Amino acid sequence: MTENEPLLSVQNLQKHFPVHKGLLKRQVGAVKAVDDISFEVFKGETLGLVGESGCGKSTTGRLVTRLLEPTGGKIVFEGRDITHAGQGSLRPLRRDMQMIFQDPYSSLNPRHTVGAIVGAPFRIQGVKPEQGIKKAVQEILELVGLNPEHYNRYPHEFSGGQRQRIGIARTLALKPKLIIADEPVSALDVSIQAQVVNLLEDLQNELNLTYVVIAHDLSVVRHISDRVAVMYLGKIVEIADRKRLYSAPMHPYTNALLSAVPVPDPRARADRERIRLTGDVPSPLNPPPACRFHTRCWKAQEICKTVEPPLEELAGGHRVACHFPENAPEVPAGSAGTPATA
Amino acid sequence: MSQQSFLDVKDLRIHFPTDDGLVKSVDGLTFGLERGKTLGIVGESGSGKSVTSLGILGLHKGGRARISGEIWLDGEELVSASPEHVRGLRGKKMAMIFQDPLSAMHPYYTVGDQIIEAYRIHHDVSKSVAKKHAIDMLGRVGIPEPTRRVDSYPHEFSGGMRQRAMIAMALSCDPELLIADEPTTALDVTVQAQILDLMRDLQREFNSALIIITHDLGVVAELSDDILVMYAGKCIEYGTTEDIFYRPEHPYTWGLLGSMPRLDREPTERLLPIKGSPPSLINVPPGCAFHPRCPYAELTGGKAGTEVPPLAETEGGHLVRCHLDKAERRRLWENEIKPVLETQ
Amino acid sequence: MLAIVSMATFAIFFLVPRLAGATAEGMASRYVGRTATEETAKLAAERLGFNDPLIVQYGRYVKGIVAGAEYDYGAGVEQCPAPCLGYSFITRQPVFPDLMNRLPVTLSLAIGAALIWVLLGVGIGVLSALRRGTVFDRFAMIVALAGVSLPIFFTGLISLQLFAYGNPFNWAAQGGYYVTIEDSPARWAYGLLLPWITLAFLFAATYARLTRAGMLETMNEDYIRTARAKGLVERKVIVKHGLRGALTPIITIFGLDFGLLIGGAVLTETAYSLNGLGKYAIDAITNQDLPKVMGVTLLAALFVILANLIVDLLYAVVDPRVRLT
Incomplete structure (x- = not known):
């Protein structure tokens, strides 16, 4: 594992979706789905991307895999700038970078057999595995915990969890270096979620994979990630290694998110300190100026409405974009601002 | 029938004949619930939890469903009551909150109109009186500027606001039984927390009986007094929230607890999932429906695959449907399961 | 526009x-x-x-x-x-007044038929959807299929045979009978009865199928379940919530059909020898009377465009979600 050489490096990435209106379809604005975000992913690690709906986490995934064309910024994969790589030069890239989707029902073609689905990457990329495609596919099926004899079955014969395994098998076919998983378990039942989470972890250890896991479930992200980035309205507001982020979150939004997760411990419900945000996430079409969180933040001051806080490193590897961070190194932990609501 | 609860469900069965066979969505469910109390029904997809709630309201689909058993609501039996009588109770005495407020509200009518309609079905009042009531209700569920928002359409609301409006609609006739089917699943985490708080506060205020149906153990832990765990149409464990979280006795409940990554504990290396998938309701395994996925099935001496275990009381109202001996279950929990979960 | x-x-x-x-x-x-x-x-x-x-x-x-x-x-x-709109040198007439003379005939035909087919089509569609799989549903859908597939000159001639020439009935006027509504509403309706029914049969069939499909879809929507959970009586659930939801695509199709129709119901007018715009167009084409062809085409185009506009406006009224975007 080379620590200093990132596998994927994203710099000031932007994606604006133009909004058209009126008879002549003039552009009247843009949804800044992803607005100037930067992060790195190192070989062998898992970066978690969390946030609520509309925060731009899925768009980020699609930009990195180049399913969407970035508006600005730079994406560097293995030292190569792929920001605006054309279809031709993207082809080899697709071997190294794969995507797992949320919905195991709609992401598999119902008319193709499992063998055809998992073997498709070989055919598309013109790769001929030495043991033959069928054998290679069966090995992968076994790897993800499916019966290799199910090679000739169709997706509808499988349960949701098994379908997600098929989806994962497909991404693994060409031994990619980076896998972007967009809500890989959120459509699955609780007991199945755990199976898939474990599978992803085992595969990572076995094949030395690098993951970017996009999810809204903070518990799943914590479980699976080494580092976690929290997004809000197209911005990364905080990024840190897992332990730091979950034990000493600095951004008020991260604090609120963590506090909002229902805890499966009935005795704890009485004495838990809660931070309750008011209102919903504002529309990304018209985000609040400066710090985008100021409309819902209990610590907001004048400066938050006028000056956008930069994403700054406040502790080792812990970057946060806030004028008044909590748990900041200068202030002893605990005495930092108390939430307004309990 | 010595003492009756406010809601008493006895041996409820809801079966659907299909071309592929009989689907036993709910198969012999019994439970009770008092006013002011909250029951959490937990289960995975196809466990029958949603069909149960629809059955109580008499909304299980049409003429093809076969329903049997008894549902006593405040001393009235609903299964044998006329559909018209049950309709009169719906919305007034018992109401429901659905999972996705966007699709559960009619896109062509304003939020106000929909609440007004709900109110006027059961109250013979003029439109303007009902509108005042609707505005009042919207205010009570925390919608800002209710006098203006009452004329908005559902699509003009955010997800959280829509669910608040849905709750306002359900509570507009002051129902004594409120059923919430996955009320926060479609919402963001921070909004989910708001809605859970709101439901807790409103329940206290209205003193209604609340059934919350969810797959999320965190949500039931936050709200419930009692929990009913369903698997393949049957109750497999029932007890107080403390029972289920601190003294669970069914291997499936253990599996659910072990499957969840938890924020309140140090992360473990691995989760402890349940093997296999939930069964299809057309093809429920014989004997104990859970036995193909149960790690302890062989300890039952072959009974697991042949006999349906009875739902038996282990202690003070805590019911478990399992062939394992009570002492054996407790030993497994204390020595094998709890230590692993606690180190999380 | x-x-x-x-x-x-x-x-x-x-x-x-x-x-x-x-x-x-x-x-x-x-x-x-x-x-x-x-x-x-x-x-x-x-x-x-x-x-x-x-x-x-x-x-x-x-x-x-x-x-x-x-x-x-x-x-x-x-x-x-x-x-x-041009001058016909064959009949030595300006085209426009001619068109205006013919318009009431086509309009009478279209409006009357539209009324029948909407009521009949939507009604049968709703009933079919609610009684899905029953004998009524199957029978209605077979008739509807016939309605869609049989051409007007066939159904027109058959109904003339059956109802106008006295074998076995003699209830309606024979072809070419038209009295303006100002003269005698009763005779106006008498004259148009068969054309109306023939035309409506064709459209009602389409509308019944459309309504049935739409109703089946909307009655499965979550908001229908919500309406029932409120305790609403079933009839209101169907009409106020179900039909309202299913009606949107029908309004669109209706606007376009109607717009097209007042430009001339060519086959019906020919089959019943009614001097409407459709027959005018056919005659103009047979005589190669170019100014007439152009005039009637232009008028028909205008109606279609107008109908489109009205549909768009109506859409916003029916579906509040389209209003602001």
């Missing part, structure tokens, strides 16, 4: 003569009569400007619509007051 109308006139002006294979002399010779010599025809063509560049001719045509026109073909001058 105005842009689309002018685009339509433009297209009609350039395409119709081309499609009819008309030449400048050919057109002019029709204007001066069959007995004219080649020279007079050439002269007339020159005077009427048939040799001018098309764009100039088009300008003159548009000017005629707005301000009226005069046609000087050498042997005399014909007046064509605004709005002038």
